[in-house]
Amino acid sequence: MKLKKNIATSESGFVFNPTTGDSYSTNPVGTEILFLLKEGHSFAEISATILEKYDVEPTVFEKDFDDLLAQLKSYNLIEQ
Amino acid sequence: MKKPAQPPVAVREEAAPADRPTAGRRPLTIAVTGLNAIDSPGPGMAVIRALREGLSEREVRIIGLSYEALEPGIYMHDWVDKTYQVPYPSGGTETLLMRMAQIHATETLDLIIPNFDAELYNFVKISDKLKEMGIATFLPTLEQLDARDKINLSAFGQKHDFYVPRDRVITSIDTLPGIAGAFGWPIVVKGKYYEATVCYTLEQAQKAFQKLQAKWGLPIIVQEFIAGTEINVAALGDGNGGMVSAIPMRKLYITDKGKAWAGITLEDEGLIEMARKFISATRWCGGFELEIMRAQDGRPFIMEVNPRFPAWIYLAAGAGQNQPAALARLALGEIVPPYTDYAVGKMFIRYSWDMLVDVENFQKISAFGEL
Numbered sequence: 027m028k029l030k031k032n033i034a035t036s037e038s039g040f041v042f043n044p045t046t047g048d049s050y051s052t053n054p055v056g057t058e059i060l061f062l063l064k065e066g067h068s069f070a071e072i073s074a075t076i077l078e079k080y081d082v083e084p085t086v087f088e089k090d091f092d093d094l095l096a097q098l099k100s101y102n103l104i105e106q
Numbered sequence: 107m108k109k110p111a112q113p114p115v116a117v118r119e120e121a122a123p124a125d126r127p128t129a130g131r132r133p134l135t136i137a138v139t140g141l142n143a144i145d146s147p148g149p150g151m152a153v154i155r156a157l158r159e160g161l162s163e164r165e166v167r168i169i170g171l172s173y174e175a176l177e178p179g180i181y182m183h184d185w186v187d188k189t190y191q192v193p194y195p196s197g198g199t200e201t202l203l204m205r206m207a208q209i210h211a212t213e214t215l216d217l218i219i220p221n222f223d224a225e226l227y228n229f230v231k232i233s234d235k236l237k238e239m240g241i242a243t244f245l246p247t248l249e250q251l252d253a254r255d256k257i258n259l260s261a262f263g264q265k266h267d268f269y270v271p272r273d274r275v276i277t278s279i280d281t282l283p284g285i286a287g288a289f290g291w292p293i294v295v296k297g298k299y300y301e302a303t304v305c306y307t308l309e310q311a312q313k314a315f316q317k318l319q320a321k322w323g324l325p326i327i328v329q330e331f332i333a334g335t336e337i338n339v340a341a342l343g344d345g346n347g348g349m350v351s352a353i354p355m356r357k358l359y360i361t362d363k364g365k366a367w368a369g370i371t372l373e374d375e376g377l378i379e380m381a382r383k384f385i386s387a388t389r390w391c392g393g394f395e396l397e398i399m400r401a402q403d404g405r406p407f408i409m410e411v412n413p414r415f416p417a418w419i420y421l422a423a424g425a426g427q428n429q430p431a432a433l434a435r436l437a438l439g440e441i442v443p444p445y446t447d448y449a450v451g452k453m454f455i456r457y458s459w460d461m462l463v464d465v466e467n468f469q470k471i472s473a474f475g476e477l
Contacts, residue, residue: 032373034451042451044372044373044450044451045372045373045374046335046356046372047337047356047358047369047370047372
């Protein structure tokens with residue numbers, strides 16, 4: 027569960043896949059998670075970071091995280 | 107007393123020394139075609155822009171070669187120093203050679219870079235005579251041109267192990283239903299030189315056949331439709347099987363004529379390898395463009411091979427691989443090491459611009475064939 031090495035991400039939430047030329051945008055929480063994924067953090071570490079910073083139930087975050095991951099997989103941005 | 111007479115002498119007048127040329131080297135004079143920077147643009151202006159940037163260490167004089175009086179490049183004097191009209195490809199090689207000799211007598215051309223598919227055959231055929239006149243070219247051979255021709259693409263793909271769509275080369279409209287039955291709808295109906303139409307019904311296919319036949323003649327190519335992402339690769343072969351440069355670009359904005367109006371450079375070693383394999387298989391000499399459709403299962407199909415630089419070639423220069431300048435250097439006998447790096451994610455966004463032109467200029471190119 028790691029973002030592909032060549033995926034470019036910016037602090038503004040812009041994501042660029044240089045292999046396909048596709049680009050995406052994420053909201054601020056999505057951007058934060060992408061950076062954590064890129065650094066190779068586990069779900070537990072990411073969850074701990076987000077839950078500490080934001081007012082969100084763990085079960086809700088887990089579901090949202092799974093949704094985001096499914097999106098990233100469908101866009102072919104995650105290392106298989 | 108009278109003064110003694112001076113003995114008569116004849117003094118030879120020293121001839122005045124001949125003026126030495128003071129302007130330094132003669133400018134490098136390059137003739138370029140494809141000045142039609144319109145909605146389906148020729149590559150000429152992009153090639154010229156790249157040449158001027160990539161050969162900036164020397165004075166470059168650009169001679170435009172035009173077919174019609176309304177090609178925008180004729181009037182872009184910041185880029186094109188002088189333009190001459192040349193005969194249409196249908197005029198044949200003798201007429202072209204005569205015209206080039208006339209232009210050469212005035213301009214002393216060093217190099218010609220043709221940029222249209224339809225004119226390439228004539229330029230290739232006269233390239234030896236141009237060389238005798240002192241004009242360099244850097245073009246594929248007739249055999250290389252034929253091998254990648256739309257008509258032979260399927261056989262070429264099979265021979266060299268490239269993915270190519272199934273196709274049929276036809277001369278009769280009556281064969282359309284059978285082909286559509288074999289390929290399934292939609293099918294792509296393509297002209298001999300240019301234009302392609304995706305057809306979803308027999309009526310559309312018949313209409314496209316008739317239109318393309320009237321415009322470009324027979325045969326017509328009917329191709330299997332491949333759904334996917336359009337990617338192009340601009341590349342340069344050194345003529346000995348070596349690749350000097352290859353830049354993959356994904357079309358981001360496509361006009362109704364299928365032309366890229368915006369695009370972005372990609373990082374894809376597979377596509378670069380594909381260009382390298384094509385060059386190695388053909389020993390291609392000059393610029394070319396692979397038109398690729400990446401199918402939904404990831405397979406890259408070669409849809410067409412254009413035997414010259416594409417209209418978006420300035421993107422390659424902007425990304426760090428100036429293919430037109432490298433071609434010019436190769437043509438002039440210089441050694442050009444292969445490019446290795448380029449900027450990924452470099453974009454081009456095309457725009458149109460209304461030039462204002464005095465009618466006198468239009469008259470000059472129309473009446474005298476030069477401006």
